[in-house]
Amino acid sequence: MALNPAAVGSVGEPYQISWTSTDSLLYAVSLNVSSDQLQYVTENSTGVTQKALPTMPVVLGYGQGGANSNPMRNVGEFNFANLVHASQAITLHQPLPVEGTATVQSKLVAMYDKVKAAVIVTEAEATDAAGKPLYSTRSSVFIRDAGGFGGERGPSGAVNEPPASAPDHEVTFQTTADQALLYRLNGDRNPLHSDPNHPAVAAGVFPRPILHGLCTYGFTGRGLLNALCGGDADRFKHIEGRFASPVFPGDALTVKIWNSGAGEALFETFVGDRKVIDQGLVRFS
Numbered sequence: 001m002a003l004n005p006a007a008v009g010s011v012g013e014p015y016q017i018s019w020t021s022t023d024s025l026l027y028a029v030s031l032n033v034s035s036d037q038l039q040y041v042t043e044n045s046t047g048v049t050q051k052a053l054p055t056m057p058v059v060l061g062y063g064q065g066g067a068n069s070n071p072m073r074n075v076g077e078f079n080f081a082n083l084v085h086a087s088q089a090i091t092l093h094q095p096l097p098v099e100g101t102a103t104v105q106s107k108l109v110a111m112y113d114k115v116k117a118a119v120i121v122t123e124a125e126a127t128d129a130a131g132k133p134l135y136s137t138r139s140s141v142f143i144r145d146a147g148g149f150g151g152e153r154g155p156s157g158a159v160n161e162p163p164a165s166a167p168d169h170e171v172t173f174q175t176t177a178d179q180a181l182l183y184r185l186n187g188d189r190n191p192l193h194s195d196p197n198h199p200a201v202a203a204g205v206f207p208r209p210i211l212h213g214l215c216t217y218g219f220t221g222r223g224l225l226n227a228l229c230g231g232d233a234d235r236f237k238h239i240e241g242r243f244a245s246p247v248f249p250g251d252a253l254t255v256k257i258w259n260s261g262a263g264e265a266l267f268e269t270f271v272g273d274r275k276v277i278d279q280g281l282v283r284f285s
Contacts, residue, residue, distance in 0.1 A: 003118055004076035005111050005151040012069040012106040017061030024052040024098040027059060030183040031218045037231055052096040054236035055221035057135045058214045061104055062187025071108035071122055082144040085213045089240035093133040102126040102134050112154030118146040119154060160281045162266040167256035171223035179249040183215040211247040216276055220269045223255030224282045228265055238283035244275045
């Protein structure tokens with residue numbers, strides 16, 4: 001099996017996605033948003049206008065694009081079991097509506113050869129029904145045993161490293177033992193997050209099913225939204241971070257935030273003393 005570095009620049013066919021008010025409610029409930037923020041979990045409360053959480057683009061359109069919409073179709077052969085989500089970024093060009101349609105186009109923008117592994121980076125642009133930019137995403141995956149194809153090594157070194165001082169904000173969320181069973185209803189039905197007999201569990205790679213990385217990302221987004229934006233999604237502009245280690249349903253997630261001025265902050269997410277998201281940057285108004 002070998003990767004094809006010539007795949008860099010591959011563009012997926014544009015495809016249309018749609019989502020409903022119920023999808024927005026489900027996403028919020030799957031991140032344990034409750035009655036203290038009715039704007040995210042109800043659509044008919046008196047005097048309350050429903051809003052969508054700003055990290056919701058990570059689940060929009062899940063499974064709605066065909067094979068030709070995926071720019072990784074030309075990447076070559078690899079063992080999918082060796083692939084993990086490495087990083088994720090979202091830029092919101094306007095507040096995300098609670099329901100609507102959008103056109104999405106993805107592109108494979110980089111492929112890095114780490115010798116014993118490979119990192120593949122993709123970007124996607126979503127435009128609304130009027131053709132205006134809605135949101136952009138950037139995602140990378142890490143594939144073990146897929147390096148050695150002669151590509152660029154890629155960037156290295158510290159990125160978005162917070163200062164040694166105590167954080168300016170600290171927010172903790174308790175996940176439940178069944179958190180992944182609820183979050184998977186957003187679209188990602190990978191049994192690694194639900195099946196106690198999954199091969200990775202049976203082989204001892206993980207002691208039990210793990211929580212979706214993007215669920216941890218969503219809880220992190222909630223912490224940033226509440227601490228920096230007063231809970232107002234309209235003020236949330238950008239989030240990026242790297243997945244550092246796995247999380248298990250039932251873990252408590254602590255988001256530590258350092259203000260860096262001019263509508264920016266750095267953040268990291270922990271389970272106890274173990275870092276689970278790092279290299280975090282958020283922009284807000």
